[in-house]
Amino acid sequence: MKRLRQRRVSLRARLTLTYGGLFFVAGLLLLGVTYVLFDQQLAQRGQKYLAITRGEPNGLKTTVTQQPRPSDQEPFYADMNKVIEEERNKLHDAAATSLVTQGGLALLAVGGLAVGFGWLIAGRMLAPLHQVTDTARRIASAPAADHNLHERIALQGPNDEVKELADTFDTMVERLDRSFDGQRRFVANASHELRTPLTLGRALVEVAMHRKAASPDVIQLGETLLEINSRHERLIGGLLLLARSENEITDRAPVDLADVVGHVTAQTAREAALAEITVREQPGEALTSGDALLLERLVQNLVENGIRHNSGPGGWVEVTSRAREGHVELTVGNSGPAVPPYEIPALFEPFHRFDSDRLVTAKGAGLGLSIVRSIVRAHSGRIAAGPRPDGGLVVTVTLPACPGDDQQEHRMDGRKEIIRT
Secondary structure (H helix, E strand, C coil): CHHHHHHCCCHHHHHHHHHHHHHHHHHHHHHHHHHHHHHHHHHCCCCCCEEEEEECCCCCEEEEEECCCCCCCCHHHHHHHHHHHHHHHHHHHHHHHHHHHHHHHHHHHHHHHHHHHHHHHHHHHHHHHHHHHHHHHHHHCCCCCCCCCCCCCCCCCCCCHHHHHHHHHHHHHHHHHHHHHHHHHHHHHHHHHHHHHHHHHHHHHHHHHCCCCCCHHHHHHHHHHHHHHHHHHHHHHHHHHHHHHCCCCCCCEEEEHHHHHHHHHHHCHHHHHHCCCEEEEEECCCEEEECHHHHHHHHHHHHHHHHHCCCCCCCEEEEEEEEECCEEEEEEEECCCCCCHHHHHHHCCCCCCCCCCCCCCCCCCCCHHHHHHHHHHHCCCEEEEEECCCCCEEEEEEEEECCHHHHHHHHHHCCCCCCCC
């Protein structure tokens, strides 16, 4: 399909070919009609007249004009008619050759000019459509769905069909922009507002648990409530991070994924040890640019996801970072239950869990991979996931490499950036 689209002739070329084809057809018709009329005019035979000059005795010349005889048996009349017929044929051939040859050359020259002018005119007529296409392409190629929605075509010109199309497109983009902006503000405001009662509830539960007169039932209930409260806090934190990661990253700095991998594996070592999961790391140098905290959360979510959705004691998680030509790669693989390929796209949707665990005491909030995907998009990267033959998942994140100047400066500094939360 891509090859067919690449070979498709542009609208400008099709309009030019249409203009040129119609011009050449009209020119050929005109040339043909002229030739037919000219040929008919020469083919018409009128009466023949023969002029004979005789000498008079007094030296005067008298011209006598008479009609040819009905019979051309005499040699004089036969030769004269032959000469006239040959001259007429020569005149016809010369005129026809001149008309066809010179007329054809003139048609080609004027037709070429017409095609050229048609190309220029078609370009000017289609220029507003190119402006619409360029704006739509910039919006569609944004890392996230709501990026670049602030752009407008704002087409200037006559109030024709193209301007109506551009104005309609601007109206659609404006409504989408307001919708996405309202959604982001709602999530952010709701998350901030929900943090206050959760913090207050945690404080009250802790006070009740730590009283001297607290019974074992109250302490057990308090621990359960604190665990539920902690899950709600993680959920709200995930929503805030998801709303933040949907925004475009403007303040970028060099970040080495090797440092991030080492730091995250050290942070998750306790959780992995409790779950009896082995975390292996291969932190190769992979210098990219972006938000250090978001990139750390990206690696942390992938590692924690591999630990929590594993095959139990004896499982493993492997984290690898490496540099490729023009980009860097982060790969996180883990052992675990078999994952059907058709389930993988849904894993990156918010609040989706493969094991359908909906318990309020679940460790995850169902936003881990959704946050990862949003962070990758905000950094103009790509993410791909696939099942392992023996069970588990392999997630590969591809990010743009750090520009050359920043990379040289980072290496000359002799220090590796330590990412801390």
